[in-house]
Amino acid sequence: MKVAIQGEAGSFSHEAAKRMVQGCTIVPCARSAEVFDRVERGSVSAAVIPIENSLAGSVAEHFDLLLARNVFIRQEYRLRIVHNLIAPPGVRMGDIRRVYSHPVALDQCRDFFRKHPGIEATPFYDTAGGVKHVIESGLRDAAGIAGRQAAAVYKGRTLAAGIEDDKRNFTRFFLIRKGRHIVPDANKTSIAFTVRNVPGALFKALSVFALREISLAKIESRPMRGRPWEYVFYADLLCGDDKVARNALRHLAESASLVKVLGVYLAAR
Amino acid sequence: MKVAIQGEAGSFSHEAAKRMVQGCTIVPCARSAEVFDRVERGSVSAAVIPIENSLAGSVAEHFDLLLARNVFIRQEYRLRIVHNLIAPPGVRMGDIRRVYSHPVALDQCRDFFRKHPGIEATPFYDTAGGVKHVIESGLRDAAGIAGRQAAAVYKGRTLAAGIEDDKRNFTRFFLIRKGRHIVPDANKTSIAFTVRNVPGALFKALSVFALREISLAKIESRPMRGRPWEYVFYADLLCGDDKVARNALRHLAESASLVKVLGVYLAAR
Numbered sequence: 001m002k003v004a005i006q007g008e009a010g011s012f013s014h015e016a017a018k019r020m021v022q023g024c025t026i027v028p029c030a031r032s033a034e035v036f037d038r039v040e041r042g043s044v045s046a047a048v049i050p051i052e053n054s055l056a057g058s059v060a061e062h063f064d065l066l067l068a069r070n071v072f073i074r075q076e077y078r079l080r081i082v083h084n085l086i087a088p089p090g091v092r093m094g095d096i097r098r099v100y101s102h103p104v105a106l107d108q109c110r111d112f113f114r115k116h117p118g119i120e121a122t123p124f125y126d127t128a129g130g131v132k133h134v135i136e137s138g139l140r141d142a143a144g145i146a147g148r149q150a151a152a153v154y155k156g157r158t159l160a161a162g163i164e165d166d167k168r169n170f171t172r173f174f175l176i177r178k179g180r181h182i183v184p185d186a187n188k189t190s191i192a193f194t195v196r197n198v199p200g201a202l203f204k205a206l207s208v209f210a211l212r213e214i215s216l217a218k219i220e221s222r223p224m225r226g227r228p229w230e231y232v233f234y235a236d237l238l239c240g241d242d243k244v245a246r247n248a249l250r251h252l253a254e255s256a257s258l259v260k261v262l263g264v265y266l267a268a269r
Numbered sequence: 270m271k272v273a274i275q276g277e278a279g280s281f282s283h284e285a286a287k288r289m290v291q292g293c294t295i296v297p298c299a300r301s302a303e304v305f306d307r308v309e310r311g312s313v314s315a316a317v318i319p320i321e322n323s324l325a326g327s328v329a330e331h332f333d334l335l336l337a338r339n340v341f342i343r344q345e346y347r348l349r350i351v352h353n354l355i356a357p358p359g360v361r362m363g364d365i366r367r368v369y370s371h372p373v374a375l376d377q378c379r380d381f382f383r384k385h386p387g388i389e390a391t392p393f394y395d396t397a398g399g400v401k402h403v404i405e406s407g408l409r410d411a412a413g414i415a416g417r418q419a420a421a422v423y424k425g426r427t428l429a430a431g432i433e434d435d436k437r438n439f440t441r442f443f444l445i446r447k448g449r450h451i452v453p454d455a456n457k458t459s460i461a462f463t464v465r466n467v468p469g470a471l472f473k474a475l476s477v478f479a480l481r482e483i484s485l486a487k488i489e490s491r492p493m494r495g496r497p498w499e500y501v502f503y504a505d506l507l508c509g510d511d512k513v514a515r516n517a518l519r520h521l522a523e524s525a526s527l528v529k530v531l532g533v534y535l536a537a538r
Contacts (some may be wrong), residue, residue: 031376054492103394107300125372125392152512202488203472205478210472219471220489223323229422231487 002027004035004047010150011129016079016173032061036069052172056132063234066262067192073263075175083164087143088135093159098122100130101145112163114254146256187266193256194232195245214239273304273316279397279419285348285442286317301330305338315446323439336461336533342532344444352433355425356412357404362428367391369399370414381432455509457536462525463501477520483508
C-alpha cells in the first residue's frame with residue numbers, strides 16, 4: 001500500500017505512517033498540496049499528515065486542505081516525538097562541531113546544547129533533511145537531530161537517543177483516504193463549520209452539541225483562505241456516527257452557512 | 270525607545286515595529302522566550318511579536334508566552350506581507366541560480382519560480398536571514414526573498430517587488446509592554462481561559478458573552494504546555510474595559526478555572 005507524506009523520507013510523518021499502516025511504501029512529497037493531490041487522484045492509497053503538536057500547535061495548512069479537498073479522515077495516531085543525535089558512520093561524539101536540524105527541534109533539545117557548549121546548533125529547514133545533508137555531503141564534524149526513522153533511512157549512527165528536554169511532546173497524525181468510510185466503533189468526529197458574523201453565533205452553534213451532551217475535544221478558528229479575518233471553525237467531537245450525532249449536525253446546519261464532516265474515526269489512546 | 274523582536278534584523282517583525290513605534294531602536298533576539306524575558310526585566314521598553322498570519326495561521330508559541338508571562342498587549346497592527354527578491358549589489362536577475370528564503374515564503378511565491386525555471390528555491394530558516402546570508406557570503410549567483418526592511422538593513426538591491434502570489438496575506442502583530450495600561454478608546458480584549466473537562470463547559474463559558482451581546486472575533490484552543498491534550502482557550506472579544514465587559518469576565522471566572530486578560534487595546538483597522 002502506497003502512503004504519501006510531506007517532507008523527506010525518515011521524518012516523523014514517515015515514522016507515524018509505518019506505525020499506522022504496517023508494511024506500507026512511503027511516497028515523500030515536497031509540498032502538502034501534492035500529498036492531497038495524490039490522494040484525490042488515486043496515485044497513492046492514503047496519506048499520513050501531522051495535524052497538531054502538543055508543544056508547537058496546529059499545522060494550519062493541513063486544516064485548510066482537509067476543508068478544501070475531497071478526502072476523509074480514517075484513523076488518528078499520537079506519536080511521542082523522540083529526538084536523536086544522528087551522525088554519519090564513523091563520526092564520534094568528540095568530532096562533532098555543528099548539529100543541523102529544524103529550529104523547532106533544536107529548540108526542544110536545549111539541555112543537550114548546554115551540556116555540549118562546543119557544538120553549534122545550526123538551523124536547517126527539516127529534521128530528517130538535516131541528517132540526509134550531513135551524510136550525503138560526507139561531513140566529518142557534523143550530525144543531525146531527527147527521529148529514529150532518519151537513522152534507518154540514511155544509514156546514520158544514533159550517538160544519543162531521547163535528547164528532547166520535554167518528554168511530553170506528542171504529535172497527532174491523521175490517515176486520510178479518498179472514500180468516506182466509518183469503522184463501527186468510531187467515537188470521534190472532526191468537523192469544519194462557519195457561522196454568520198453576529199454576536200452569539202458561535203454560542204448558538206455550540207448549543208447543538210451541549211444540548212445533546214456531546215463533548216468538544218478541541219475547537220479552533222482559522223482565517224478563511226483568501227478572506228482575511230473571516231473565520232472557519234474546526235472542532236473535534238467525542239461522538240461517532242449515531243443518531244444523536246447526526247441530529248446534532250443537522251441542527252448545526254440550520255444556523256451554520258457551511259458544515260463539513262472531515263472524518264469519523266476511532267480516537268487515539 | 271528599545272523594542273525587542275524575535276529573529277534577524279530586517280524581518281517582518283522589524284517592519285511592523287518600525288510602523289508601530291516611530292523611531293524605535295530594534296533589539297533582535299534569537300528566541301521568543303528571550304524577547305519576553307527582556308520585556309519582563311525591563312531591558313527593553315516593549316516588544317513586537319507576530320501572533321497570526323492570514324495564510325499560515327497562529328504563532329502558537331506566542332500564545333503560550335502571553336499566558337505564562339507578566340506582559341500586557343498594548344497595540345494591535347496588521348501588516349500586509351509583501352515579498353521581494355533581494356540580491357547583493359551588482360548581481361542582476363540573469364545571474365541568479367538560487368533563491369534562499371523560509372519555506373513558507375518560498376511557497377507563497379510559486380508563480381515567480383514558475384516564470385523563472387532556471388532559479389532554484391532553496392529553503393532557509395529565516396526570510397531576512399536568507400538575504401543576510403547571500404550578501405555576507407558574497408554570493409554572485411543567489412538572492413533572498415524577504416520584506417523591504419531586509420534590503421534596507423543588509424544594503425541589498427530589490428530586483429522584483431511584490432512577488433507573492435496572494436495579495437491577501439496579512440500578519441497581525443501585538444506590541445507588548447510590562448505594565449497594564451488601557452487607552453480610553455480601547456475596543457478589543459484578548460483573554461485566555463480554561464474550563465472543566467465536562468460536556469457543555471465551553472458552551473457555558475461563551476454564554477457570558479452571548480448574553481451580553483459581546484462578539485467573539487476569534488477563538489482558539491491550544492494544548493496546555495506540559496499537559497498534552499488539556500486545552501486552554503484564547504479568545505478575542507469586541508469590547509473595551511467597560512462595566513458590561515467587566516461583568517462578563519467576572520461571570521466567566523465563576524465557571525472557568527483560569528481567566529487571564531492578555532490585553533485591552535484599540536483594534537487594528
